[in-house]
Amino acid sequence: MATGNPTLPNLLPIDGVKIAIVSAGIKKPGRRDLVVFELAEGSCVAGVFTKNRFCAAPVLVSKEHLSKGSPRYLIVNTGNANAGTGEQGLRDAKATCDAVAQCYGVSASEVLPFSTGVIGENLPMDRLLSAIPTTKDALVADAWVDAASGIMTTDTRPKGASVSFEYQGHSITLTGISKGAGMIKPNMATMLGYVATDLAMDQEILQALLTETATKSFNRITVDSDTSTNDSCVLVATGKSSAPAITSEQDELYGLFKEKLQTLMITLAQAIIRDGEGATKFVTIQVENALSQDEALEVAFTVAHSPLVKTALFASDPNWGRILAAVGRANISEFDLNKLEIYLDDVCIVRDGGRATDYTEEAGQAVMNQEDILIRINMASGDASETVWTSDLSHDYVTINAEYRT
């Protein structure tokens, strides 16, 4: 199941990015499961990666290669995460880079590898290596939609977003794709994401932009509180637009671009929640007037991770007592229970330390019947606010994750 509009919008090509999607048969024969991005020379690349200590072999190699300079190729396989695979996993990730480097005449450190899928199995290197040369003839500029499908695992739909805007007569384009449906919990971009623009940019600024916008998008979503070992998000600036390069945060274009990028990143992140494993609801949890950002996040994620809140959402049950109980166990400093307010959309459910006197079950039920639900929590103890997005806990979540390997 999934929520919202299943249609992928038109994804604009980015000058300087070519994409190939081929079949390596990693997990299923015939599945187009291998994606290569070719980035024009001079492209600038930034990345953010999982904070799980058991980060997968491709994450380790990508981080190392990214630290050495600007990559020219990204290679992504689905069906196998190459995680928890020890030394053999590292050798396999490096051999993958070697094969891409040989195929395209670059050095192995100019290749970033990415893997997603089952944890703990070795990559089928023979099939992977024999598929890499077939990517060369498959490279085309306008393949973002196919790439969005190529990186899927338990996703039920491809995810992507695109925006084009003008600046002083110059056209600037920004396109991104993401994947992820389970093992989704913020601690870095808990998924795979590839975003590119034709704008020119300094590497430090690109990295700072990615880190900041990922924090407010991919690090604000949760399906099941489980942090993947393979999460990675990459932002590419090819510099092919005629617009002036961004070389400083003082540049006028910086603020404009950042706003567009943040919107696109939130769209990609929300798409993951809309396609959350077994999702029947899209839930926004907005915590206001908390003592600090950290406390606002702690309250929001405690509610978002509560299995009892999530099953009540699945049942469209306005069981506000479970929301209240989750807020009550959040690990934050003291606050005044009698000032706290909780709303379902505009319906106040908790006020003065208990059920709001004007609350009616009918009003609560009407909100819970919706597919999109806003839970708003006013802590009345400070001025910090945070928003996170989550899905419900349904039978399909259990089915998908109980049967994933069978």
Place this chain on the structure above:
Amino acid sequence: MATGNPTLPNLLPIDGVKIAIVSAGIKKPGRRDLVVFELAEGSCVAGVFTKNRFCAAPVLVSKEHLSKGSPRYLIVNTGNANAGTGEQGLRDAKATCDAVAQCYGVSASEVLPFSTGVIGENLPMDRLLSAIPTTKDALVADAWVDAASGIMTTDTRPKGASVSFEYQGHSITLTGISKGAGMIKPNMATMLGYVATDLAMDQEILQALLTETATKSFNRITVDSDTSTNDSCVLVATGKSSAPAITSEQDELYGLFKEKLQTLMITLAQAIIRDGEGATKFVTIQVENALSQDEALEVAFTVAHSPLVKTALFASDPNWGRILAAVGRANISEFDLNKLEIYLDDVCIVRDGGRATDYTEEAGQAVMNQEDILIRINMASGDASETVWTSDLSHDYVTINAEYRT
């Protein structure tokens, strides 16, 4: 569903404790849903209560009354938690105490009220108050088994344990009952528990014993990470045994009694997990050689709360990658990934930073097919150990919690 032996053992009466179970029709007509414990004059009582900030009205009143002296009556209703009910809830809890006090000729502060069931609805006071006088004729000594049934909510079976032992020719008896199946997460005894002994004891020692043994039992279990608003555990010492009173931790009898009490408390706590909502597995998570107790608990609970680990357990799937990923995201200080080891019972699944080379899927599968499973995690970074107990995440958990109010 539930795991383990469903049969309640023989529960020995405690001299000085009488119990009445009657029907107040709180939620369902005819259900025997109201339990009164009468404690002999001179009994000593200790209590531990939920740390959820939204503690329910009866918890607030019980804490207040307990601070004023030794209670003579405990009254417990199921079907309604009287939580999130604001001022009205407090008035109702106090009115309940008043009615018991009037019925039995004691003061209201000698009564502790307890409620469990749905959150956010007011108690049906008319039905409750008219049932209280009927408890008087129902008081008997040998009713622990019926009381264990009387306090159930989504429990599928009553829970209790009993032990009798000799000390220098004196017989000492200890009996306890507990209830709880969902909204189970340690932060104080996440359930209701009533334990009594005929031993005589100082109040400070009784309270310290309860706090310490609850920490290692009820505070080490989790079904779904949700902390209830109503959790309470009470330990009563009636002093009717001919054995010498415990007046100091130096008393010889102190160590012996503490050991018996800890075993009984763990039995009651484990019974809650065996009857965890939708449980098909009983899982022990043992973290060894951690830097500190706190870090050992953080790792254990991160694994215990992982929906992906819990669904894999439900599927009997030896998906050790999910255990590894959960350990990897635990919020603890650095540790050496290459020294960490993870075992399923005696089968090593993770060693040297990846899958143990001698691991076979068959060996892992054999353990996962069991109803009782031990996950042992050797952090190899210190000498602290902790053990927690949990259940799996099944379709029945979703069904039970999606349909609880319907």
